[in-house]
Amino acid sequence: MVSAMIPVLNPATVQEYLDYGLYGIALSRYSGCWVAMKCLTDTVESSATAYVGPDRVEIKIPGDIEPPADGVHIRWPDTATKQENRLVRHKMPMVKAFIRANGLDKITQDAKIRKFGIVTTGKAWLDVEQALGDLGIHEKEAEEIGLSVYKVACSWPLEPQGIRAFAEGLDEILVVEEKRSLIEEQMARLLYDMEKRPVLVGKEDEAGEMLLPSDGELTP
Structure with a gap:
């Protein structure tokens, strides 16, 4: 596609x-x-x-x-x-x-003091919501740790203004998506020239080690 x-x-x-x-x-x-x-x-x-x-x-x-x-x-x-x-x-x-x-991409959780962000899409968004619930991270806990969540509706092409606004002020962003790093790679390009860009991880962590699998099914 x-x-x-x-x-x-x-x-x-x-x-x-x-x-x-x-x-x-x-x-x-x-x-x-x-x-x-x-x-x-x-x-x-x-x-x-x-x-x-x-x-x-x-x-x-x-x-x-x-x-x-x-x-x-x-x-x-x-x-x-x-x-x-x-x-x-x-x-x-x-x-x-x-x-x-049309506001298709949405912030589904927005902390007042924003530190950490999760960007996800489709079924992976449901998996993220379930995983956070299993960890006991609900709205109150997310607010306390500065967690915000951004739900992408159109995974390609990624709408740039919304994702830049979401990334502003965050220290780190985790991208959760199935299979290949489609959204993550677009974000890396879009956020590269930000004056204070967040650390971006997804399929790999900061050290280049596998963090989320690109094969098989992604589950909570």
């Missing part, structure tokens, strides 16, 4: 599969991109009570970016060079603007 420059939405719950589906359709119409959604067996084969309704998902069109005058969608004739130009110069910035305008 990344090589084809296809945005990837990563829902955590059955409810989010419904909501992200609507956001994904709107994002595709707005940006002209194919939009993918990660589907895991644990979620898609589960059951849940979901909220539906015509007004549940309110789509916001970004006002801080101007689409090209001739639009972003395919047309004829349309050379591969022109398609690539639109994709890189217009569609990708529009994708990030859409994610930002």
Whole structure:
């Protein structure tokens, strides 16, 4: 998906599969991109009570970016060079603007005195929530230790303004994601030029030793 420059939405719950589906359709119409959604067996084969309704998902069109005058969608004739130009110069910035305008990436736990952050996405967010609960770290305890949690909705491309704002003032960030370090590597690039950037760990710790596995299933 990344090589084809296809945005990837990563829902955590059955409810989010419904909501992200609507956001994904709107994002595709707005940006002209194919939009993918990660589907895991644990979620898609589960059951849940979901909220539906015509007004549940309110789509916001970004006002801080101007689409090209001739639009972003395919047309004829349309050379591969022109398609690539639109994709890189217009569609990708529009994708990030859409994610930002609709507030899809969220801070789910925000300490007043922020020291340590966890960035996660999809099912891994549920695993993080369960792991924190198993450790006895609830809202009060998280506040005491300065723990904040950031839940990413679109794992690629990562919306830069939100992740930079979250990282501001943190001493260290742990990235929890399944398989390869997709979000972690994007964060390393986005946070590199921060004046006081946090220590970033995920698949490996500060010493380069394995911290979270890239193979198999990630569980609490």
